Amino acid sequence: MLFNSLDFAIFLPVVFILYWFVFNGNLRRQNMLVVAASYYFYGSWDYRFLGLIVFSTVVDFVIGNRLRTIERARGRQLLLGLSLAVNLGLLGYFKYWNFFLDSFVEAFRFFGSEISADRLEIILPVGISFYTFQTLSYTIDVYRKRLEPAGSLIDFAAFVSFFPQLVAGPIERASNLLPQFYRKRNFEYAKAVDGMRQILWGLFKKVVIADGCAEYVNLIFDGSSDYPGSVLLIGAVLFAFQIYGDFSGYSDIAIGTSRLFGFNLMRNFAYPYFSRDIAEFWRRWHISLSTWFRDYLYIPLGGSRGGTWMKVRNTFIIFLVSGFWHGANWTFIVWGGLNALLFLPLLLRKRNRSNLEIVAADRLLPTLPDFLRMVATFSLVTLAWVFFRAESIEHAVNYLSGIFSPSLFELPGRSMLKGVAKLVVLISFFQALEWIGRREEFAIARFGLSWWRPLRWAFYFTLILSVLYCSSDQQSFIYFQF
Numbered sequence: 241m242l243f244n245s246l247d248f249a250i251f252l253p254v255v256f257i258l259y260w261f262v263f264n265g266n267l268r269r270q271n272m273l274v275v276a277a278s279y280y281f282y283g284s285w286d287y288r289f290l291g292l293i294v295f296s297t298v299v300d301f302v303i304g305n306r307l308r309t310i311e312r313a314r315g316r317q318l319l320l321g322l323s324l325a326v327n328l329g330l331l332g333y334f335k336y337w338n339f340f341l342d343s344f345v346e347a348f349r350f351f352g353s354e355i356s357a358d359r360l361e362i363i364l365p366v367g368i369s370f371y372t373f374q375t376l377s378y379t380i381d382v383y384r385k386r387l388e389p390a391g392s393l394i395d396f397a398a399f400v401s402f403f404p405q406l407v408a409g410p411i412e413r414a415s416n417l418l419p420q421f422y423r424k425r426n427f428e429y430a431k432a433v434d435g436m437r438q439i440l441w442g443l444f445k446k447v448v449i450a451d452g453c454a455e456y457v458n459l460i461f462d463g464s465s466d467y468p469g470s471v472l473l474i475g476a477v478l479f480a481f482q483i484y485g486d487f488s489g490y491s492d493i494a495i496g497t498s499r500l501f502g503f504n505l506m507r508n509f510a511y512p513y514f515s516r517d518i519a520e521f522w523r524r525w526h527i528s529l530s531t532w533f534r535d536y537l538y539i540p541l542g543g544s545r546g547g548t549w550m551k552v553r554n555t556f557i558i559f560l561v562s563g564f565w566h567g568a569n570w571t572f573i574v575w576g577g578l579n580a581l582l583f584l585p586l587l588l589r590k591r592n593r594s595n596l597e598i599v600a601a602d603r604l605l606p607t608l609p610d611f612l613r614m615v616a617t618f619s620l621v622t623l624a625w626v627f628f629r630a631e632s633i634e635h636a637v638n639y640l641s642g643i644f645s646p647s648l649f650e651l652p653g654r655s656m657l658k659g660v661a662k663l664v665v666l667i668s669f670f671q672a673l674e675w676i677g678r679r680e681e682f683a684i685a686r687f688g689l690s691w692w693r694p695l696r697w698a699f700y701f702t703l704i705l706s707v708l709y710c711s712s713d714q715q716s717f718i719y720f721q722f
Contacts, residue, residue, distance in 0.1 A: 241284040243493045244447050244707075245714055251281065252497065259501055260427050267424055271398045274370055274421075274501070278401035279613055282367070285407075292330060297393075299326050300375045304382045304389035304396075316383055323379040331372045334364055336568045339568065367407030367717040369565060373532055374402055378414035380536055381710045387415050395421040400547070404497040410508040410528035417505070425502030435499030440700065441684050442492025443707045449670050450485035451715045452663055453478040457658075462631055469648030472639055474660055479629050480622040484513065487526070488716045492682055508548050511678045513621075513671075514599050516613035518582040521591035521621060529565070533558050549595045555587055556580045566628070571636060575627040598678055611673040 255277045263269040283290050310316055378399070381387035386623035399418045405411075458555055460467055460475030467475075478677035491508035498680045500507045512710050513523035541554045556577070563576020586592040599614065600606040606614065623640065652660070677683035683704075688696040 241662060242492065242714055242716065243283055243497075244443060244711060247284070249687050251277075252500075256500055264427070266503055267422075268392075268394065269527055270425070271392075271394050272399040273680065274403070275394060275401060276405060277425075278398070278403035281403040282401065283405055285366045289443075290370075293364055293371060293401055296327060296330065296372070296375055296432070297397050299323065300379050300400075301390060301393050301396045303379055307379075307382050308389045320379060320383045323376070326606075327372045327376055327379075329503070331368055334368055339358030370409050370411055371400060371406060373529075374414070377411075377419065377532065377536065381414055387418070390418060402498075402503075404494040404503075404507055408487070408494070408495065408717055409526075410491055410506050411532055411533075412505060412528070417503070425548060427502065429710065431499050432500070435496040436497070437684060437700075438492050438682050439704055440491040440496075440707070441682050442494075442496060444703050445485040445492065445670070446717070447489075447707045447710045448485075448666060450482045450489060450718075451710060452666060453482035453485070454715055456659060456663070457482050457629070459638070464642060466643070468650040468652070469643045469645045470650050471652045471656060472642045473648060474652065474656070476622050476626055476639075476643065478617070478660075482627050483625065483628070483718055484509075485670075487515075490717050490719065496684075507681055511598065511674055511683075513618055515592070515609055515613055515617050515674070516595045517586055517617055518579065519586045520595040521617055522579070522583070528560065533562060537561065541664070544620050549563065551587055552584065555583060559583065570626045571630050574633060574636070575624055578624045578627065582624070601679065608610030629710075 241251065241585055256274070259270055259273055263273055279293075296378050302325055303319050306319055307316060310319065345537075352472060364365040378387070378390075382389050390399070395418070398421050399414065400410075402412075402417065403590065457475055457479045461479070462477070464472060494508070495505045506528055506615040508526060508528050510524040510527065512521050515524055538554055538558050538594055540555060543554065544548050544551050552570075559576040559580035560573055560574070563574070563579075566572045566575075583592065586594075599610050623643075626655035627633070627636045630639060651657075673687065674683045677687050680686055688699050
């Protein structure tokens with residue numbers, strides 16, 4: 241069920257009415273409704289994979305409660321290992337089996353031996369990377385005695401399957417989301433209105449910006465050998481805005497929807513394209529994943545406490561694992577490695593935490609040095625995105641070679657320029673709003689609140705009409721494949 245579909249437009253009000261008008265005041269029934277609605281939401285993709293969520297939920301619930309009663313280090317380690325084996329085993333089988341199989345065959349071929357191996361027809365369960373990491377955060381925190389195990393299977397199942405962020409995040413920490421299922425929730429009108437405003441902004445990002453860019457991105461990347469470097473550059477830039485609008489749009493809809501039901505999810509994006517270096521970009525992009533890897537992998541590996549070699553090693557591990565998390569393709573691993581290389585100079589010069597505040601926090605416009613740094617950072621990120629979007633490493637290399645060729649200075653065709661010009665106007669409008677609202681959690685959080693009411697509503701209706709106008713061709717969210 242897509243957030244930008246008629247099905248969800250019917251599903252959400254029905255669940256909202258049941259939640260607040262039928263089960264209000266009964267916490268257990270509200271949580272049971274969340275579980276039922278979440279399973280229905282996920283089952284609308286493919287009901288066969290509901291068993292995976294139920295199985296993972298029961299396994300980690302039982303392990304969590306066993307950890308409550310066992311004090312011996314060896315016993316606790318075995319339980320944690322069992323949770324890791326089950327969750328990562330399922331993830332590895334469904335997502336990476338054929339990747340490892342193909343890599344194994346290619347390795348033998350490289351050394352002159354031919355072996356045959358039949359690929360398995362495995363369907364990737366939507367969102368498995370997200371809810372797997374979410375349940376792992378619970379088990380690890382309980383193991384570390386930083387979180388009390390869940391006492392109710394219903395509460396824990398609601399945490400694991402919470403439908404707004406189930407299939408594409410944010411990847412919630414158990415310590416943040418799980419306790420919210422224990423507390424009575426009261427309807428807050430201002431919070432709900434704020435949630436609706438964030439949902440609208442997320443839909444605008446997805447339907448108008450991301451899906452608008454997708455048409456040209458698909459055309460250019462799929463036929464990259466037929467276009468000059470100028471068009472390839474346009475395709476790379478449009479993909480940068482497509483993936484940002486698509487993924488951050490999903491996060492906004494998820495966070496806004498959660499607010500309708502009285503929940504607070506963590507922020508997942510903080511205007512990453514206004515970053516002045518790669519380190520700042522990664523503090524602002526997919527925050528829930530970046531901080532997950534920081535807390536559950538980078539710091540346990542030693543973080544930045546050791547010498548230079550340890551810092552470099554840990555940085556590459558984090559970025560390579562992050563790339564591999566995104567997909568079973570060498571392109572994602574190369575993409576992660578490129579970002580590690582871009583991050584490395586900042587780390588070695590101890591400049592990776594230079595830009596902690598939002599750019600031009602107390603000014604209308606950035607300084608010239610800050611503006612140039614933003615342009616340089618965006619350019620590097622955009623070029624790295626080519627590997628993320630390409631079908632293969634060869635495709636990515638050929639695509640980048642095409643950009644950095646004499647044809648970069650060829651003028652694109654008239655039809656291409658006409659279509660892209662419309663997107664440039666929309667993206668400029670989008671970025672202007674993001675810049676104005678960059679101090680807020682999402683761009684239009686407070687936009688126009690002091691305006692004359694008819695003018696403010698005219699702005700909202702403009703966004704609504706633009707979403708409806710562009711909704712004819714529903715496109716899935718990019719991160720559903722991860």
